[in-house]
Amino acid sequence: MQIRSVYLKGFRNYKELSLKPFGGANLIVGGNADGKTNLLEALYFCLCGYSFRTAREEEVIRTGEDRAVLRALVEKVEFNKETAVEISGRGKKLTVNAKEASRRDFPGYLGTLLFRPEDLEIGVGSPGERRRFFDGIFAGILPGYYSAYRKYIRTLNHRNALLRRLRGCDRVTAEVRAWTEAVAETGSVVNILRLQALSLLAPVVTSCYQAIADAKLSIRYVSSVGLAESVSSLRERFLSKLLLIERAELQCGQTLVGPHRDDFCFVVDGRDLRRQGSRGEQRTAVLAAKLAEARMLEERRNDRIVYLLDDVFSELDPRRRAALASALQGRQVFVTATEPVTELRGYSWWIKSGTVTNRG
Amino acid sequence: MAYARSVNRLIEELKRLPGIGPRTAQRLALYLLSAPQDQAERLAAAIKEARETTVYCSVCGNFTDMDPCGICSDTARDHSVFCVVEEPHDVAAIERSGCYRGVYHVLHGALSPLNGIGPEKLRIKELLSRLEKGGVAEVILATSPDTEGEATALYLKRLLEPVGVKLSRLAYGLPVGAEIEFADEQTIARAIEGRREIK
Numbered sequence: 038m039q040i041r042s043v044y045l046k047g048f049r050n051y052k053e054l055s056l057k058p059f060g061g062a063n064l065i066v067g068g069n070a071d072g073k074t075n076l077l078e079a080l081y082f083c084l085c086g087y088s089f090r091t092a093r094e095e096e097v098i099r100t101g102e103d104r105a106v107l108r109a110l111v112e113k114v115e116f117n118k119e120t121a122v123e124i125s126g127r128g129k130k131l132t133v134n135a136k137e138a139s140r141r142d143f144p145g146y147l148g149t150l151l152f153r154p155e156d157l158e159i160g161v162g163s164p165g166e167r168r169r170f171f172d173g174i175f176a177g178i179l180p181g182y183y184s185a186y187r188k189y190i191r192t193l194n195h196r197n198a199l200l201r202r203l204r205g206c207d208r209v210t211a212e213v214r215a216w217t218e219a220v221a222e223t224g225s226v227v228n229i230l231r232l233q234a235l236s237l238l239a240p241v242v243t244s245c246y247q248a249i250a251d252a253k254l255s256i257r258y259v260s261s262v263g264l265a266e267s268v269s270s271l272r273e274r275f276l277s278k279l280l281l282i283e284r285a286e287l288q289c290g291q292t293l294v295g296p297h298r299d300d301f302c303f304v305v306d307g308r309d310l311r312r313q314g315s316r317g318e319q320r321t322a323v324l325a326a327k328l329a330e331a332r333m334l335e336e337r338r339n340d341r342i343v344y345l346l347d348d349v350f351s352e353l354d355p356r357r358r359a360a361l362a363s364a365l366q367g368r369q370v371f372v373t374a375t376e377p378v379t380e381l382r383g384y385s386w387w388i389k390s391g392t393v394t395n396r397g
Numbered sequence: 398m399a400y401a402r403s404v405n406r407l408i409e410e411l412k413r414l415p416g417i418g419p420r421t422a423q424r425l426a427l428y429l430l431s432a433p434q435d436q437a438e439r440l441a442a443a444i445k446e447a448r449e450t451t452v453y454c455s456v457c458g459n460f461t462d463m464d465p466c467g468i469c470s471d472t473a474r475d476h477s478v479f480c481v482v483e484e485p486h487d488v489a490a491i492e493r494s495g496c497y498r499g500v501y502h503v504l505h506g507a508l509s510p511l512n513g514i515g516p517e518k519l520r521i522k523e524l525l526s527r528l529e530k531g532g533v534a535e536v537i538l539a540t541s542p543d544t545e546g547e548a549t550a551l552y553l554k555r556l557l558e559p560v561g562v563k564l565s566r567l568a569y570g571l572p573v574g575a576e577i578e579f580a581d582e583q584t585i586a587r588a589i590e591g592r593r594e595i596k
Contacts, residue, residue: 181582191544199510212508212516215552219544222551 038144038340039369041110041117043083047102049075050391062365062383065373072391073373077345080371083109083120084145084343086131086138089153094124111144114340118144147177150331150344157352160310160319164300170323171301174330175234178337182230189223189296196220197291204290209283217279220292224262225271227296231258235301241329242322249360250321252305259300317354324357328364344370350378404430456527458503458520460485468492468500475499477534481524481553483507483541491539499537502527507545508552516552524553528560535563542569 045054050072067073074090078097081089088094098105104125111118120143123130133142140146159166176183196216203213239256246254258264262278265271278294279286286293303310303322310319334342344365350358351374362380372378377385387395400408404426411422429437453459454466461467468474468488478499482488488501504519528536538553540546554564569587571580580588 181586184581184583188544192548195508195510195544195548199515202510202513211555212510212552214555215508215548216510218551218555219548222547223544 038084038114038148038338038343039112040080040083040343041112043080043110044106044108045076045079046106047099048079048105048107049097049099051075051079052099052391054391054393056386056393058369058371059384060369061367062370062372062381064378064381064383064385065371065388066375066377066385067373067388068375071388073388074347075391076388077347077371077373079107080109080343081145081149081151081345082122083107084111084143084149086120086122086140086143086146089151094129095126098124113144120144145343147183148334148338148342150327150334150342152327152344152346152349154348154352156327157320157323157349159323160303160314161316164298167301168297168299170326171231171235174238174326175231177330178237178333179230179234182227182234185223185226185230186296189220189227192216192219192223193292193295193297200286200292201290203287206287207284209287213283213287217283218276220295221272221276221279224295225265225268225275228260228262228271228275228299229265229268231296231299232264238326238329238333241332242325245328245332245364246305246321246325249325249357250318254322254325255304256326257302257304257309259302260296261294261298262296320353321357324353324361328361331364341368344368346370346372348373348375350374350380457501458505458523459488459501473498477532478537479524479527479533479535480537480539482539483546483549487539499535504540504549507540507549509545519549521553521556525556525560528557528562533562535565538564538566542567 039060040058042055042057044056045051047053050070054076065073065076078088078090082097088097091097104123107122109120111120119134120138121130121132121135123132131138131140131143133144155166156170159170172182172186176186196213196219199213199216203210235256235258242256243254246252262271262275265274275295279292282293303314303319305314305318305322308314310322314322331342331344350361350372353361358378358380362378365381370381370383372381385395385397386393407426407429408419408422411417411425412419414422417425429440450462451460452462452464454461454464454469456465456469459466459468463470475498479502480491480497480499481502481504482491483504483506485503488503491497491501502520502524504521504524506514506519508514508516508519527533536553536557538550540549540553550566557564568591569584570591571577571584571588577585
């Protein structure tokens with residue numbers, strides 16, 4: 038998959054911009070606040086149909102304009118797709134080949150590699166950041182994961198709303214019990230799917246890590262419920278755990294165990310990197326996970342994907358920069374940076390306050 | 398405001414209807430004003446008549462213009478099988494299939510704590526008192542297969558188990574007459590889970 042052309046109008050700090058990207062590496066160079074990440078966001082929008090930065094998408098409309106318009110020609114192995122996104126005060130309109138579409142119809146939906154500097158910090162971050170990181174990967178590599186996850190979160194939100202309302206009561210009502218069962222049911226599906234996704238991903242991550250650091254990396258899923266072979270046995274386990282703490286949950290008004298409380302950890306030669314890892318090791322582990330994600334997305338789609346890297350190179354040492362650069366070969370890549378990246382051979386676009394000032 | 402007060406009032410009332418935004422409300426209002434007088438009056442009369450003559454069936458809770466409703470008072474139907482649904486339009490959908498001969502119970506919603514809907518807001522007490530009268534062999538839990546409908550079914554299952562009637566849930570799977578390629582992943586996964594041996 039490749040982006041052949043892209044057009045932005047009234048998007049963030051861009052008044053109007055047309056770009057015909059290069060098929061290989063595209064380096065987007067500019068100072069702070071010149072609009073490098075905005076351009077990356079626009080490209081992601083054209084590939085996936087939504088923003089990776091904000092849930093309130095009307096904030097992408099340029100000040101003083103009534104709408105933001107994005108258009109792109111995306112070339113795939115089998116066919117080309119013309120995607121368009123229009124955001125106005127009345128909401129968002131997505132089209133593919135001039136026909137109204139949903140994000141699921143977009144060529145890069147759940148199949149675009151996005152790598153952001155904050156990803157590199159997940160090793161030392163909160164469990165929530167690690168869950169977001171891995172849930173994002175799983176959604177792309179395991180069909181059905183995203184919808185199962187969404188269903189769980191919705192069920193969980195209902196149960197938490199109920200617990201909040203009954204906060205302080207000490208009698209567990211039949212209504213609470215019904216939502217407890219629903220949470221156990223939908224949560225155990227998520228738990229089992231995470232294990233499944235991890236068993237696909239982990240070997241690829243291990244080999245990517247080995248290529249950079251010559252050590253054995255594995256990923257462990259730390260489940261607050263526990264592990265089990267099947268959905269039904271896990272559901273029993275989850276349910277009995279919830280029943281045990283229901284009263285405590287009524288006291289604090291929220292669900293205390295489940296996939297939303299789980300964690301993932303990188304383990305190198307038996308060491309848990311969350312506690313016993315250097316910053317370098319943690320970053321290498323994240324990089325390996327990202328490269329593995331990319332490889333699996335390409336395998337699943339039987340096509341090369343588009344890579345969007347936001348200011349990642351400056352965060353890596355020369356050895357890891359080289360490893361990343363070699364993984365990017367032959368792909369269409371968009372990399373933002375404040376200065377040229379020597380490891381990448383390709384085309385450079387210099388950006389200044391929302392316009393391209395130079396290219397080559 | 399650009400319109401006369403009475404027109405604005407009409408637009409405001411139309412805007413309250415589900416699925417109608419300000420633009421559609423304005424279009425409908427202007428249409429009603431420019432349409433022949435009797436058309437607008439027929440609409441007003443139809444709304445008035447429907448509101449005045451339609452009540453909830455005191456037995457099943459469906460909309461009806463006679464109480465009990467046509468289904469509840471039909472002696473040819475099987476009154477030992479209850480189909481529990483969320484909304485009156487679910488009754489209409491199942492009736493269109495023509496293959497269900499039992500009676501209904503309309504809950505008027507599903508459990509949804511995020512919207513402040515608990516069991517006390519659904520017609521569950523009425524269901525229990527109907528079951529207490531006896532003579533019921535099976536209750537089909539036909540709430541929607543979404544988050545709220547599933548939780549409602551779980552709630553009813555716990556509640557009805559002690560009553561000692563047979564409980565069932567509608568099957569999940571592929572829509573008949575549709576092509577597999579258009580079904581979403583979850584539907585296909587459910588259909589494979591619930592596959593049946595061909596005998």
